[in-house]
Amino acid sequence: VVQLEMKGLWDKFNQLGTEMIVTKAGRRMFPTFQVKIFGMDPLADYVLLMDFAPVEDKRYRYAFHSSSWLVAGKADPAAPGRVHFHPDSPAKGAQWMKQIVSFDKLKLTNNLLDENGHIILNSMHRYQPRFHVVYVDPRKDSERYAAENFKTFLFEETRFTAVTAYQNHRITQLKIASNPFVDLGHPVPDTLGNKVSD
Amino acid sequence: VVQLEMKGLWDKFNQLGTEMIVTKAGRRMFPTFQVKIFGMDPLADYVLLMDFAPVEDKRYRYAFHSSSWLVAGKADPAAPGRVHFHPDSPAKGAQWMKQIVSFDKLKLTNNLLDENGHIILNSMHRYQPRFHVVYVDPRKDSERYAAENFKTFLFEETRFTAVTAYQNHRITQLKIASNPFVDLGHPVPDTLGNKVSD
DNA sequence: CCCTTTTCACCTAGGTGGTAAGAT
């Protein structure tokens, strides 16, 4: 059993259409993907990892006038499929369960040639984060049981569009309001700065 | 086999008589105790930990005029003996060996009632850091082999005197010169309260 | 006098969105 942390915040973003920044150097996700895990064998070893699946075979663009996303054609060639192993892997079930598991080291990039092991995504495409739990089977011919030792968990409210700059201004505002790293006192130019209240 | 990292720096401090600050809230060591480990079983689990043994049953004081440490009597009652488990414990030999093992989370305190799990030391007393490797024995009656599964490593160049404020000015200078967190440009008031520009 | 505690300016290290310029 896996429970998504900060579900309320994810829901807020998801309602507006979550966007995640991708940069050449790699950018963390916000909100961070975090889960609580129950029901593991405390004494067994597990490997935890994430990857990102394209939601559709489409490319998008954002129409500012209507504040909405439009299909802009077929998807670009898929980026190299990478996975991110939780850096504490492998570890015992007891260790994973005793506190929230946080993927705050995971970074997203749009650099197809990235050499830092970051997750590579196509900007202006939608993705579904996937969380995988692998039971490290102590049996000799463990390959035979690979299927049953591998479990995947999806949370649809964590879907997002990869962008290199925020498109929906309300997403920007929600990021600012909920991420402590953001400079709240930064001046907002009144010409462009149509602040949307919520 | 265990190899002390930054041995050259430890030697420099040791020559002058290393001092480590202890505070109520807990203070890290500088230099940090770090080791490289060789010869573990890559697939076995190990627990790594440190503790601190009094070097003598004595209390010291520092004679500023002669810039030397003098015995100031018998040791104070021993502080509660605590150990610091490396936070990655337990982990496989392969994980421990693939990079430097750093005890940078370890903090020293003089607060006998400390509740943060820090190492409690008596100020103005000398200590020998000890590094312990515990092999997690998979055998049923592993308690019987406790002695052989427990190995201790000492580096005499890491001995130090616990202090609440630096005594030897040359130790202070060496800390400043080698610890990046120290404010090198800190103004030295030529008259009281005159801030020096930088 | 000797030692300890508290506060503080300044540092490392790294995560933010804004902005303007660049690219397609």
Added chain:
DNA sequence: ATCTTACCACCTAGGTGAAAAGGG
């Protein structure tokens, strides 16, 4: 037009010794 990049000021988080104040 649309999207990307580089740089920046400002933030969080936490590690320093100096200095002044406190205690025995």
